[in-house]
Amino acid sequence: xxxxxxxxxxxxxxxxxxxxxxxxxxNIFKEFYSDEIFKxxxxxxxxxxxxxxxxxYRKPYIAVIEKGRICSNECLIITPDNKLLIDxxxxxxxxxxxxxxxxxxxxxDGIIAILAYGNYQDNYYHWLIDIxxxxxxxxxxxxxxxxxVLRKLRYSFQYETLRKLRIPIExxxxxxxxxxxxxxxxxxxxxxxxxxxxxxxxxxxxxxxxFLPSEKINGFDRIYISREDAxxxxxxxxxxxxxxxxxxxxxxxxxxxxxFQQQLDIFSSAKIIVSPNxxxxxxxxxxxxxxxxxxxxxxxxxxxxxISSFMKLDHxxxxxxxxxxxxxxxxxxxxNVDIEGLKKVLEIIKI
Numbered sequence: 026x027x028x029x030x031x032x033x034x035x036x037x038x039x040x041x042x043x044x045x046x047x048x049x050x051x052n053i054f055k056e057f058y059s060d061e062i063f064k065x066x067x068x069x070x071x072x073x074x075x076x077x078x079x080x081x082y083r084k085p086y087i088a089v090i091e092k093g094r095i096c097s098n099e100c101l102i103i104t105p106d107n108k109l110l111i112d113x114x115x116x117x118x119x120x121x122x123x124x125x126x127x128x129x130x131x132x133x134d135g136i137i138a139i140l141a142y143g144n145y146q147d148n149y150y151h152w153l154i155d156i157x158x159x160x161x162x163x164x165x166x167x168x169x170x171x172x173x174v175l176r177k178l179r180y181s182f183q184y185e186t187l188r189k190l191r192i193p194i195e196x197x198x199x200x201x202x203x204x205x206x207x208x209x210x211x212x213x214x215x216x217x218x219x220x221x222x223x224x225x226x227x228x229x230x231x232x233x234x235x236f237l238p239s240e241k242i243n244g245f246d247r248i249y250i251s252r253e254d255a256x257x258x259x260x261x262x263x264x265x266x267x268x269x270x271x272x273x274x275x276x277x278x279x280x281x282x283x284x285f286q287q288q289l290d291i292f293s294s295a296k297i298i299v300s301p302n303x304x305x306x307x308x309x310x311x312x313x314x315x316x317x318x319x320x321x322x323x324x325x326x327x328x329x330x331x332i333s334s335f336m337k338l339d340h341x342x343x344x345x346x347x348x349x350x351x352x353x354x355x356x357x358x359x360x361n362v363d364i365e366g367l368k369k370v371l372e373i374i375k376i
Contacts (some may be wrong), residue, residue, distance in 0.1 A: 041087065060084055062080070069339075071343050083222060090213075093212030100150060130202070139214050159215040163213060172197075173196055248278050249275045250280060252303055255303065260321065266299075269371075276328065289308065293297065302320055306332075343366050346363070
């Protein structure tokens with residue numbers, strides 16, 4: 026869901042407002058693509074969720090801030106007059122900002138580009154959909170970058186994707202403590218897809234074009250994605266699920282044990298995918314048009330239906346019973362699959 030910037034006397038709710046205030050908007054702020062209204066087909070399957078058929082996406086942008094500052098591992102973006110750019114800060118930090126408590130900063134005589142956004146980069150979905158696409162906008166600007174700023178890199182998929190983008194690790198400034206406080210000769214910031222209307226088509230298309238393997242591999246036409254190694258949203262009756270799927274030629278896949286490239290290879294080769302809702306379904310970006318998806322869910326956001334729509338996939342749902350109910354969030358419940366319902370969905374798609 027789109028995050029609306031907060032109102033604050035200590036910052037600008039949108040970066041464009043800051044650019045207009047400088048009377049130099051043309052030189053320091055640039056938009057790409059266009060506003061877009063994207064229509065999503067009605068979900069299919071058994072117990073499909075409520076859906077929004079139409080999404081409005083705003084234009085992505087880059088802005089260049091002379092003597093801009095990035096502060097702490099919360100990745101606060103500060104203008105030279107100590108104003109916070111709110112639409113580039115995670116919502117949990119909006120109300121914590123106090124311009125009168127900013128510590129002295131170190132000056133960097135070069136161009137820094139911000140890729141970090143809150144603590145989102147450790148999530149596979151947000152890394153692919155919200156962090157990596159910012160590199161695309163920076164590339165489109167044509168401005169040569171000296172350093173990229175991210176929070177501490179923790180996962181192999183982060184290193185692997187940066188290598189594929191030919192960004193050397195020595196050009197990455199990794200923030201690993203709250204004392205990080207740098208003022209740059211020029212600070213380049215770019216919009217975050219989630220704040221433009223959610224999962225965006227241009228972001229998905231960039232990721233697909235950049236990483237999609239050229240050849241498919243054999244043996245993965247029909248796959249089931251298991252979350253057995255996850256902390257939550259596990260399938261409790263997975264043995265029964267596999268009892269049905271194995272007879273239909275499905276192979277069980279645990280994504281956590283695979284490299285980024287292996288995940289790409291498998292998803293780009295699959296024709297039918299059964300999976301509980303989870304970040305691994307971000308790999309739908311790499312599926313071939315017409316591939317069939319059966320998403321198992323209790324409650325769900327519609328991000329993967331969006332990706333399926335962008336990539337022209339055939340997306341089905343099967344509502345499941347929540348077990349081990351988590352009080353603080355509805356998206357962490359484990360689930361119990363309706364086996365008869367699964368059989369019916371398989372029949373619907375003629376498997």
